[in-house]
Every structure is written in structure tokens, then in C-alpha cells.
Amino acid sequence: MLAAMSAIRIGNCSGFYGDRFGAVREMLTGGPLDVLTGDYLAELTMLILGRDRMKDPRRGYAKTFLRQMEDGLGLALDRGVKIVANAGGLNPAGLADALRELTAGLGLTARIAHVEGDDLIGRVDELGLGKPLTANAYLGAWGIAECLKAGADVVVTGRVTDASVVVGPAAAHFGWGPADYDQLAGAVVAGHVIECGAQATGGNYAFFAEHDIRHPGFPIAEINADGSSVITKHPGTGGAVTVGTVTAQLLYEIGSARYAGPDVTARFDTVSLSQEDVDRVRISGVRGEAPPPTLKVSLNTLGGFRNEMVFVLTGLDIEAKAELVKEQMTEAFAARPPAEVRWTLARTDHPDAAVQEEASAFLRCAVKDSDQKVAGRAFSSAAVEIALASYPGFHVTAPPGDASPFGLFTPGYVDAKLVEQLTVVDGVRTVIPPAPEVRELEPVPAPPLPEPLSGPxxxxxxxxxxxxxxxxxxxxxxxxxxxxxxxxxxxxxxxxxxxxxxxxxxxxxxxxxxxxxxxxxxxxxxxxxxxxxxxxxxxxxxxxxxxxxxxxxxxxxxxxxxxxx
Structure with missing residues (x-):
């Protein structure tokens, strides 16, 4: 019966917080969709949202998504397109409330649901996670699936894995269960391909000159009941979907052939790609295994303050000029040097250059310290003070400024059974049970190598x-x-x-x-x-x-x- 069900057509409209604002409208008006997903979270984004939440506890979600829904929610409802996004960040309940207010203000009727339970900041001592600013477990797809099965039109989450916003709708559509590992793994692979938006349709592609990527369309995954899929895009949009563009995205930010997630471990060494037609690449053969017993946790802390100055070195004696600046700066803050000082010389200069910029190299000095004053004015003032007493042609790329805070990301791991995933639909809270079966990650044996290629x-x-x-x-x-x-x-x-x-x-x-x-x-x-x-x-x-x-x-x-x- 599942095999007879039609494919679910899932499009993506965001690969990061700050991606193309108009993509929501483009995807909703460019052709048929069943679900529109968006990935707004990254390691750095969680730190940004954490600082937002420090200023105002009501914040902590991706405000861009809310503005996109002001324009796109009515379109989605008219077309029967469900919306699933992790834009809730550190405050999915707050985003859900804001969406309800927006919906009422637009005169629309929509069921807004959210998934929570990833935020572990109140349990860091209990779980031995240190003293972070943010602590969020990577949840899986089942909370999203349950919200959709309960009739939600929009589902927003906190920190779920990037592929989960695709796996959840597919699991709900086909009625997959937690032990349908091959189907889940196939959806994970499809989700991994489209999660970064236009990177699957020719963006950031090594062989970019082969395609017109001035305005690539966003990707779509047509997922089948057996977990196989076709990656495509709306007709008439820019970019391209080829075996090459899909391969490139499959390799993005992965480790071994075992790609672990909270619901399934997908075997990337079983993925088969084929060009089915123009802008249509089939993914098949993906095998899955039970997930590992632990969940990864995104931990962000404030690490201190950083600053930098970039000195422009022009013409002759570049190396000697760089050494002079280093010596002068080292002497200038000898009494209280920053905790970390990093020098980098970029030799962008060319001999006998006809353009001044092409005759210049860039000496970058980056500093870090726990004291904002040491990394701030004490450092940048030292750079200014030598301006008339240093190498010939002294100038910098930007005026001196104050130090800015920087963060540190570290991964943590907790027993999956200690994290409670919750769905909230119409005020009803439902607990999602952890994976019924787990499997420790093991190295994948190295496959045999092909016969070497010889010749001149x-x-x-x-x-x-x-x-x-x-x-x-x-x-x-x-x-x-x-x-x-x-x-x-x-x-x-x-x-x-x-x-x-x-x-x-x-x-x-x-x-x-x-x-x-x-x-x-x-x-x-x-x-x-x-x-x-x-x-x-x-x-x-x-x-x-x-x-x-x-x-x-x-x-x-x-x-x-x-x-x-």
C-alpha cells in the first residue's frame, strides 16, 4: 500500500539565517509543492540567538522567518503547502506565539505547532555540560511528523538536525515507523542535499562556469515511499541539478560513511546517483542503521573579546616591513599583551605592478583577551600611535575600533533517553519517545581501491x-x-x-x-x-x-x- 502512495514534494527556501529573503515567495509561486522547509540554524547562529535572548528573553528566534511569513503564509495556505522550519532557534514557543499573532492580524486561519525539548540550558549541571550560554540537543524528525499528523499547517522547531525538517514530513506522509531505517536514511540523504538551499542547484559549485548560476533556483526533493528520491527545482529557474551538484552537496560537512542522526544512521557509502533527466537526479539504494545511543549537543560559550588591524604593505621589502610592524606592536603592548596574538601575512603583491593595490600585501594582526580594554583600545591605539613612525607607506584597511565579543562552540553528548522531545499542538503537549533501538557507531572498513591509472x-x-x-x-x-x-x-x-x-x-x-x-x-x-x-x-x-x-x-x-x- 505504501508503494502505491504518490511521492511527497518537499522544497527548501533557506539554507541559513540570512539566505535569500524572497525565496519563500519564489518557491510557493514557482510550481507545485506539498511542503516548504527552511533551515535557519548553524553553530554561529545559535550563539547570535543566545546573545539576543540575553538582551530580551522573548527573543531567540529567527526574525527573518516571521517577516517572510507575513508575505508567504497566505500563499502557502491557499496552495495547501505545509511549512516546516527550525527558525524557532532558542525560543520555538515564542515564534509560534508570534506566528499566531501574525496570522490573526492577516485575517488568516492556520494551525501553528511547535517542537521543543532541545534546550538543555536549565540542566547543564545535571548533565555535566559545563557553563555554556546555550546548550541545545539535536532532536530528530518524529516531533515534526506528529505535529503534521495532528493537522498543523506550520511547524516550527528549535535545534533539530538539518535534515529532520525533510524527514519529518516524509515520515508523516508515508506512515513510516522508527524501525524503517532504509526509508528514513533515504530521506536523510535527500534532506542533506536540499538543506543548504542553492548549494544543490549550482551555487558554490566547483565547475560553476558550466552553468548559469547568477540566480539559481532553490532545490526540491521528490521523496518516494521506499526512501528513494529525485532532486530537482522549479522549471525556468536558474542554476542546474546534476550528479555533480548533488555529489558536491552530499560531501558537505560530513565525516565518515556513517552519517549519524537522532533517528537513523545513514550509510553514505550506499548512495547511488543517476541523472534521470535535465535538472532531475535520482538518489537510490540508501541503507540505514539504528541511531547511536547519544544525542549531540550544541554548546556555545562567550570566549572573551577579539579585535584586529590589517596593515597594508606596498612595494619593496614586504617581509622587512612586516617584521618592523610586529616588533613595534609587540613592544607597544609589552606591559600587558593580549592573551592571544596571531599574525598573518598575505602576499597578494605583484612585482612591477601597474595598479597600487596589486603592489600591496596585507599583514593582519588578530588579538583575543578576556579583558575588553586589552583587546580593544589598548590594542588599536597602539597600532595608530606608530602610524608616522613605522614603515614607508604606512596605512591600514579600516580605522581602529573597539573589541567585539567572540564565542566558542564545542559539541557535547548526552544519553538520548535523558532528552524529552515535546510537541505542542493547540496547547496539547505530547512527549515523543526516544528511539526504541540504538547502535554504537563503528568505523566503516576501508573499501578496496581500484586499479591505479598509469601513463605520462x-x-x-x-x-x-x-x-x-x-x-x-x-x-x-x-x-x-x-x-x-x-x-x-x-x-x-x-x-x-x-x-x-x-x-x-x-x-x-x-x-x-x-x-x-x-x-x-x-x-x-x-x-x-x-x-x-x-x-x-x-x-x-x-x-x-x-x-x-x-x-x-x-x-x-x-x-x-x-x-x-
């Missing part, structure tokens, strides 16, 4: 044959690398080892690097532990979310077989 080579950029996408998980970075032919896979799998990866990216030379092999996707995934320090909120690195590490890797030269070129 040329030393050229890796990106001529390989795509990449990179991202962050706390202080770690992942770099997914894939190729598009079996011959290229024979070369990549045998050549891009951990040692070679470290040689190509010297920043990783002294860090733990783990390689995961995904032959089904012609892909490798490298996880670099500690590359991002304390995570994006701490701003420890030039590219704090590792968004462009993959492109850096693609720009490095390797000896690539001529047969692939």
Missing part, C-alpha cells in the same frame, strides 16, 4: 579534473573531493593520500587528518581536526568556516595523467 603526466592544478567542497564542524574542517569518471577515480583514489593532502595544504601538516573513501560517489572526504581552532564564532582563521579550503586544494598542482586532461 603533466604538472597542473588538481581542479582541472576534480571538484571539491569544504566546510566546518566546530573546530574541524572537512574537504570532500570528487571526480566524474571511472578513470579519474582510479587515479584520485590511489594518489590523493593523507600524506599528499598534507603536502598540498601545509596548514594541515601537523594536524590529524582522516581520509574516508566513497567509491560509489567517486569521492574522498578528508576531515582535518583542529584547523579552525575554536570554531567559526572564535574567528581564529582567515577563512573561519573553511568554505574555500576545497578551492585552495583544487588550485594546487599535481602530476595528473595526460589521459585525464
Amino acid at each position: 603526466t603533466r604538472n597542473v592544478p588538481l581542479g582541472l579534473v576534480a571538484g571539491a567542497r569544504s566546510g566546518d564542524k566546530g573546530g574541524d574542517a572537512n574537504v570532500g573531493v570528487w571526480v566524474r569518471t571511472e578513470a579519474a577515480w582510479r587515479w584520485l583514489a590511489n594518489t590523493l593520500t593523507v600524506d599528499e593532502f598534507r603536502l598540498l595544504l601545509p596548514e594541515t601538516a601537523d594536524l590529524p587528518v582522516t581520509r574516508h573513501v566513497l567509491p560509489n560517489l567517486f569521492a574522498l572526504n578528508f576531515v582535518v581536526s583542529g584547523l579552525l581552532g575554536d570554531g567559526v564564532a572564535a574567528q581564529a582563521r582567515f577563512d573561519p568556516q573553511a568554505k574555500a579550503v576545497g578551492e585552495w586544494l583544487r588550485s594546487r598542482h599535481m602530476d595528473i595523467p595526460e589521459a585525464l586532461l
Whole structure:
């Protein structure tokens, strides 16, 4: 009977807090949908919302979503489209109340439900989670599913996994149960593909020049009763949906082939992709396993204060000029130096440049301290005071400013049975039971490698044959690398080892690097532990979310077989 049910068509309108505002209207008017989802939460977003809540306990949710609903809720109701979003952040009940007020003010009738229970801030001592500003467990899809089955038109949640806003509607539509692991895993994979919006339709794509991505459409997952799906987009919208764009998103911010969640562990080494038609990619074959016994917890703390100055070094003697500034600044705050001082010299200068900017390099000094004054005016004033007594051509990219607070993200883990997920529909609160079966995560055995590809080579950029996408998980970075032919896979799998990866990216030379092999996707995934320090909120690195590490890797030269070129 389930096999005969029609596919559920789930679209996405947001990949982060601040994504394209008009996407809600675009998705609701661009073609048929059953459900419209939005992902508004990230590690950094939870810190931002935590600071909002400190100022006003009634806040703590994504205000953008509320403004989008002012324009889009009536459209959704007219078209029979359910809306599911994690925009509730730290205050899903508050967002639900605000939506009810909005609905009444617009003269509409809608059932607004919310899911809560993820917020553990009141139990951090009991659970041994330290003294964070925010503490939120990653909940799963069953609360969303129950709200939809109870007739909700809009469901807002706090911290659920990104894919849960897709898995919940699919589970409700098809009547899946907690033990339908393969179906759930298939929906998790579909959810992972569309959760970041236009990244599945050509945005941030390594081979971007192959498609018109000036205004890519947002993705849609047509999910079937067996968990298989087709990724597509509304007709006439920009961008593209190809095996390549879907592969790129599958590799985004993952670790091993076991992709663990609160409801199911999806096996990414079983994912099969095929181009069914133009802008239609089929995902099939996904296998699932029981989820792990613990839930991940997002913990954010205020780490202190940070500041930075960027000195412009122009023309000759760049290295000597940089050393002079370092010595002068070190002497200036010798009496009370900041707790952390990081210098970075970016050699963007070119010899004999016809444009001044092309003759300039940038010396960045970033500082952190628990004392706002030390990281603030004491630091920036020191930079100003040497302005007429330093290297020739002294200037900076921005005026000195006060220090700003920074945060620290750390993952925690708690027994899933200790977290109570609740749904609230029409004032009725219902407890969602934890997973009836769990399974400890185990390493996936390394698959056999294909026969190496031999022949004459040329030393050229890796990106001529390989795509990449990179991202962050706390202080770690992942770099997914894939190729598009079996011959290229024979070369990549045998050549891009951990040692070679470290040689190509010297920043990783002294860090733990783990390689995961995904032959089904012609892909490798490298996880670099500690590359991002304390995570994006701490701003420890030039590219704090590792968004462009993959492109850096693609720009490095390797000896690539001529047969692939």
C-alpha cells in the first residue's frame, strides 16, 4: 500500500539565517509543492540567538522567518503547502506565539505547532555540560511528523538536525515507523542535499562556469515511499541539478560513511546517483542503521573579546616591513599583551605592478583577551600611535575600533533517553519517545581501491579534473573531493593520500587528518581536526568556516595523467 502512495514534494527556501529573503515567495509561486522547509540554524547562529535572548528573553528566534511569513503564509495556505522550519532557534514557543499573532492580524486561519525539548540550558549541571550560554540537543524528525499528523499547517522547531525538517514530513506522509531505517536514511540523504538551499542547484559549485548560476533556483526533493528520491527545482529557474551538484552537496560537512542522526544512521557509502533527466537526479539504494545511543549537543560559550588591524604593505621589502610592524606592536603592548596574538601575512603583491593595490600585501594582526580594554583600545591605539613612525607607506584597511565579543562552540553528548522531545499542538503537549533501538557507531572498513591509472603526466592544478567542497564542524574542517569518471577515480583514489593532502595544504601538516573513501560517489572526504581552532564564532582563521579550503586544494598542482586532461 505504501508503494502505491504518490511521492511527497518537499522544497527548501533557506539554507541559513540570512539566505535569500524572497525565496519563500519564489518557491510557493514557482510550481507545485506539498511542503516548504527552511533551515535557519548553524553553530554561529545559535550563539547570535543566545546573545539576543540575553538582551530580551522573548527573543531567540529567527526574525527573518516571521517577516517572510507575513508575505508567504497566505500563499502557502491557499496552495495547501505545509511549512516546516527550525527558525524557532532558542525560543520555538515564542515564534509560534508570534506566528499566531501574525496570522490573526492577516485575517488568516492556520494551525501553528511547535517542537521543543532541545534546550538543555536549565540542566547543564545535571548533565555535566559545563557553563555554556546555550546548550541545545539535536532532536530528530518524529516531533515534526506528529505535529503534521495532528493537522498543523506550520511547524516550527528549535535545534533539530538539518535534515529532520525533510524527514519529518516524509515520515508523516508515508506512515513510516522508527524501525524503517532504509526509508528514513533515504530521506536523510535527500534532506542533506536540499538543506543548504542553492548549494544543490549550482551555487558554490566547483565547475560553476558550466552553468548559469547568477540566480539559481532553490532545490526540491521528490521523496518516494521506499526512501528513494529525485532532486530537482522549479522549471525556468536558474542554476542546474546534476550528479555533480548533488555529489558536491552530499560531501558537505560530513565525516565518515556513517552519517549519524537522532533517528537513523545513514550509510553514505550506499548512495547511488543517476541523472534521470535535465535538472532531475535520482538518489537510490540508501541503507540505514539504528541511531547511536547519544544525542549531540550544541554548546556555545562567550570566549572573551577579539579585535584586529590589517596593515597594508606596498612595494619593496614586504617581509622587512612586516617584521618592523610586529616588533613595534609587540613592544607597544609589552606591559600587558593580549592573551592571544596571531599574525598573518598575505602576499597578494605583484612585482612591477601597474595598479597600487596589486603592489600591496596585507599583514593582519588578530588579538583575543578576556579583558575588553586589552583587546580593544589598548590594542588599536597602539597600532595608530606608530602610524608616522613605522614603515614607508604606512596605512591600514579600516580605522581602529573597539573589541567585539567572540564565542566558542564545542559539541557535547548526552544519553538520548535523558532528552524529552515535546510537541505542542493547540496547547496539547505530547512527549515523543526516544528511539526504541540504538547502535554504537563503528568505523566503516576501508573499501578496496581500484586499479591505479598509469601513463605520462603533466604538472597542473588538481581542479582541472576534480571538484571539491569544504566546510566546518566546530573546530574541524572537512574537504570532500570528487571526480566524474571511472578513470579519474582510479587515479584520485590511489594518489590523493593523507600524506599528499598534507603536502598540498601545509596548514594541515601537523594536524590529524582522516581520509574516508566513497567509491560509489567517486569521492574522498578528508576531515582535518583542529584547523579552525575554536570554531567559526572564535574567528581564529582567515577563512573561519573553511568554505574555500576545497578551492585552495583544487588550485594546487599535481602530476595528473595526460589521459585525464
